[in-house]
Amino acid sequence: MLKEAVELRIDELGRAKDAFIRHYQSNATSAANDNTIVRAKKLLEEITTLNPELDNDDDLDIMARYINQASTNHVISESKVLKFEQQLRGKLSKHQNRLEVSTLHCQLLREALNTGYTDISAFDKPESVDLEDDFEVVEQELDEVLERFEKETFAARDTNTEEVKAYLSDLLDDGGDLSKFEELRDELQTFETELQTDGLEMDQDFLMWCILDILKNGIISEERKKTLEGYLQSPIALRELVSVLNIKPVRNFAYKDTEKGLPVTALQNADGHYSIVVEEGVIDSLFLRALGMRWAMKLKSCLNQFKRYSSAFMSPNLSEGEIDKRSYFLDRDPGEIPTVNAPCSIWPPNFPPVPMPPPPMDMGMGMPPPPPPPPPAAMVVPSKKRYKSMKNQLCYPPPPPPSHCGSIAYRRHANYTQQYFMSRLPTEIGSTPNVKPAEEVQAGLIKTLAVERRIRKGLDGQAHAGSAHFKSLASLLPHQTILTVLEFLGFSQSSLDLFGSFLSAKLNIGPAVRGAPDRVLPRARGVPDGHALELVFTEAVMFFLELALSKKTTSVLYRLKDSCYFVGNDEEYKLYQYEVRTFAKIMGLEVEMEETQSIGLLSLDTGIETDKVVTYAHRIKKQLQGCNSVLEWVGLWNNTIGTYAAHLFGPLANVFGKAHQEEVKETYNVIYDIIFNGGSLTAHVESLLATSGLTNPPVSIDALVYLPQAYGGLGVKNPFITLGLAQHLPDDPNADLITYLEDEDLYYKRAAENYALFDANVYARKLNYIFNNDKARMDAAVGPGRDLNIFMTKEELVANREKTTYPNLLTPPGYPYVFTSTKLPSLYDVYRDMLSEPKDEMPESEKITDEVTRLEDKGDMESWRSLSAEDKWVLQLYGDECFEKFGGLEIWIGEHVPQEVLKLVRGVAWEDDDGSSDTTEP
Structure with missing residues (x-):
């Protein structure tokens, strides 16, 4: 049907082009004996009558007026009219050129449809290249793939569920985090109840997204591909599918013909390499894709909310003692502390209270009205059916603004939250999921890791960096681990039963080999890679590894699906290695630890x-x-x-x-x-x-x-x-960091000089002002028995440079305080500039x-x-x-070209619909 519609459009363009050429060529021949003005008039009339699209040109109106006047007066010469005629024929020539280009596009489109266009979105799924085309090599590979699949899928690996529960509980031993986690559980349970009661409640846009997601990110048979594409081309079929899926019960889901087992087949990807695919029925496949995406969006929303308020994920702050120490050594002379009329008796101000501003001058017009209050925040409800779900969502007050937002610790954690935390999970925009493209995440991670490594090497002399790769995470994930983690997150027994039946579904391994008899076996481990529920299960499990690292170190764990990357100091790096190995052991996973970091085609080491x-x-x-x-x-x-390919070579950023x-x-x-x-x-x-x-x-x-x-x-x-x-781009990427260290040396020197100018009275005032003569608090900040006449060491000054910023140095003594020309060292600026990608x-x-x-x-x-x-x-x-x-x-003349089909054949339509992809390996 689609091909026939395209052929009709192409034939219509061909006839229009032939008619255009034939008409103007024949008229040019017949009008050869006419005088110049007559030819120009006829040509102008034909353009206006036969090609109204050219009549929109303002130049035609101007030329028409002059040509009409040329026959009635002697102002316009014949040579000028001849130029008008040439311009008109030039416009026709340009129009013909656009018709030629349009015809070319139609010919290329016809060629693509006749030969069968290929889904190009999965080009880089394979992780290696085998240039051998020998049949025996391919057959040998099929045997190896099948053997590995059977070994991974049908051999269960038991895990100690009590040990898993104890591990997860230990991560939430902090009272505040535990209370927020309880709220997360409540919200997931509310969503679960509504999902089981009301069903999927999807609309046509959501279903189309699910179909496109399967076509883009899954290796499927040609027959299944044509079926799904047929649904996309039929609005009636889509509406019927939506109705079928919405009445399908979530609580009692079961595969069709369960006892026969789901067919397991071996399909070849673009390189000719085999992948093992479990073929679900069309309805079952779409239902589970929609169900998985619903859960994935909700899980991301809840985990984001928990992270926002979790102490484990917050960027590190200065302790009270560290704040007191910096205040004592770096702050100005507090002067005489006011004892009366202080707005705050607990923490007096540095300056006397500022007087109220004078009243405005009377301009004879009265006082202006006060500004209107801000409008109430609007709650966007995508659909009436889902209003109840949104009504039950918890609303939290925003967290207080951080006092260290100019530090790289704050920038690091903000970047992690926005770019990398649970980046595989979709967010809900309107009525459809939105997934950040994996290539974009990977490109940003390459750049971020490079910056972290340069910072660590510049500040510590050495960057402790490594990577951890979980072997076949989806395929080897024990079912007991999945269900235990979901239970810990608050999933009810009915949902656990549903997921358990999905995980242990019976598979028929026979169809994978031609002529082999049926062999039906229950799946004992793992989940199909790329399945929507795999997304929920693996991300739910891996979340707790990120939580563990955030709790134990001040750095963050960056993760791309089953690969983790870490950069920190020596102590943090040892903790990272220990935590990853502990996590893998308890969860029943296999992990490979490496001292190098390689992503795409770039090694950050070499x-x-x-x-x-x-x-x-x-x-x-x-x-x-x-x-x-x-x-x-x-x-x-x-x-x-x-x-x-920024995801393979790294972005063109200052850090490189x-x-x-x-x-x-x-x-x-x-x-x-x-x-x-x-x-x-x-x-x-x-x-x-x-x-x-x-x-x-x-x-x-x-x-x-x-x-x-x-x-x-x-x-x-x-x-x-x-x-x-x-x-x-800089010749030396370390130049800004070297300048920063030089500025830091100058800052320390000037701060020590300022401190040496203070006398005993200033020291006494500082002690009283900052510590309120509390000796225990003073000892906790600067250490017992310390000679406070001696300025802090350089090591003490720079110990917290990643957590906060340096204060301005003021010239003592007393008021007014004049800012010096001492440059403030800003590690935040260095970090930001390294991440930037300058363009001409x-x-x-x-x-x-x-x-x-x-x-x-x-x-x-x-x-x-x-x-x-x-x-x-x-x-x-x-x-x-x-x-x-x-x-x-x-x-070209775009209206003559079937542009939607053209974009579909080129793969552009799918990219515009959603940029998500997991094609991050070279």
Whole structure:
């Protein structure tokens, strides 16, 4: 049906183009004997009548007036009318060029539909590349995969549930955290009750999201893929599916034909490697996907709420003794402490109370009215059905603002919360889940780890960093561990029974091997990787490892699914290793500890890993060679090589510097040489277009290839554009940190000089003002028997530089206090600048920006501010050529092209719908 509809659109475009060419060519021949004014008039009338889309051009109105006047007066010469005629024919030529480009897109779309387009979203699921195509190798691999699957899935691993419960309880021994965890349990139980009572209560948008999520992130059979795509193309089928799924009971869910076992099949991915897939029925699969996403969104909401108020997750603060010590040695002379009329008798102010401001001058207009109160916060209720669920959610007052928000400890924990904490779990936006793209999380983590390592090495002399990888986390996770953790979180027995039946479902291993008899066995361990419930189970378990590390250290544990990364001092690093091993042992997991940190194609210890790059390039080359159409090739290229892979090489940030940028450029040169055999990207795409019938394009091949698709180009991406836009990267990434340490030395020297200027009376006033003559408090802060005439040591000064900021140094003695020129060392600024990714601000062409503004919101064309830096670069590079050949930046007639289908074939539609993906491995 879809293909037939597209063919109708394409045929209609072909007829319109042929009619356009035939009409104007024949008229040009017949009008050859007419005089110039008559020809111009006829041409103008035909354009207005036959091509009203060209009549919107303001120039036509102006030319029409002059041409009409040319026959009645002698002001306008015939040569000028001839120029008008040439301009009119130029407009027709530009319109014809746009029709040609539109035809090209339709031809490429027809080619893709006839050859069968491939889902390009799962290109980098495999973690290795095997360049052998020998049949025996593939068969041997299938045997190995099946053997590993049976060994992992049907062999139970018992865990001590009492030991798991005791471990989890010990993490919440703090009274405040325990009370907040009880609130988390209550909220989960309320949601659970409503879910079991009311069902899924999904709408059509939510179901579409679930279908797209399965298509994007799962390896499924071609038959299942076509079925799901058919649902997406039929609104009636979607509505019926929604009705079926909403009446399906949550409490009593059971697989269809349970006794026969769920078929286990072996499917090949894009590289030809086998993956074992448990095939659920369509209804069961969609129901469990929706159920898992509902639970995943709720779990993230509750865990975020708990983290917000948990003392274990809070960034470290200064103790009372540390605050007192810093105040004594670094604060100014308190002077005479007022004894009367103090607004606060417990903590007197440093200065006398500020007098009230004078009343405003009488301007003869009266006092202005007071400002209106702020409007009440609006509660957004996505749907009436879910109002009851939202009504029962707990509302908490916001936590007090931190007093150390300028410290890197605060920035570190805020960054962890916003970017990495439970990043795999979706949040609810409107009525659909929203998952942060795994590539984006991974790219940010590479940069964050690099900054943490530089900070540690610069401050401590050595960075204690490592990684821990849980082997086959989803496949090897014991069922007893899952159910015990869920019970600890407050899940009721009915939910535990439901999840238990899902985990121990019977599987039929026979269909995985051709001709083998049925073998039905219950699943004894693990959960299918990529399943929605796997997301809930693994994240629920791994949350407690993050809680343990946050409680025991001042650093944070960064995690990408089953891989954990840690950077800290020597003591914290030993605690990290101990906690990870303890967690793995108690939970029944296998973990590999490494002293290095490698993510994507980058080792943070040694740099880009060339061997991995070569393997990766050969793998992508093999996939590109397997593409059946130009559009499939372009989509795969853009998703792999064309878009700069920050999740594989790291972002182009200050922390890596200019040397890393040059290393990445050399790496991409190697990749290009492997894929194109020494040729170029442009030449290769040109050869692909030639095989598709394009021999004489109306514009240079460069503009056609690289112009964004929204403007009519192929939208081919080039990573060298991104690399070229990264300007002003530092030659030495450690320069700011070195400057900071120098500023810190100067600060200590000046602070010691200031302190030496104080006399005994000032010391006495400080003791009285800060400690209130409380000797026990003073001994706790500065130590018993300490000579307070001697300034604090450098080690004491810098001990808490990550927890707080340095105060301004004031020139003693007494009022008024004048700020000195001593530069304040700011570790926060160093941390922030290392994370930043500078980009070159290109000069903007007014002609190009005006045209973009004119076209914005037409089709998929965006405003200038919304365009990426790469698209701006391309539009300005080829803009003049587009104006010359097409009259503007839009080089096609988008209305004649089936754009929705075109985006679907290119894989763009799915990306726009949701950027989530787990494709983070090279």
